[in-house]
Amino acid sequence: MKPLLASRPVLWFLFLFNLVVATVAPFAIDGAQSILTCVGLGVVSLGAGVSLLRTRRTRA
Template structure:
């Protein structure tokens, strides 16, 4: 399972999908639930982005 989640296409999907949901959630869902959803999805998106960057830097070295 770890190999699947750390593959490049899955990381790109997690990054892009969660970034879009994080941007749209506060407008679609009202109140604190929309804000919490946006923050949670944003954290997942940043985690995927950091994994992509770490992998890119490891390949360059």
């Protein structure tokens, strides 16, 4: 499972999908749930983005 999650297409999907959902969630959900959704998905998106940068640097 780890090699699948570390592949570049999966990381790009996680990064973009979670970023879009984190930005749209405050408009679709009200209250504290929207804040927690934004924070949670934002953390996942940032983690995928950092992994993308790390793999780019190690390959160069």
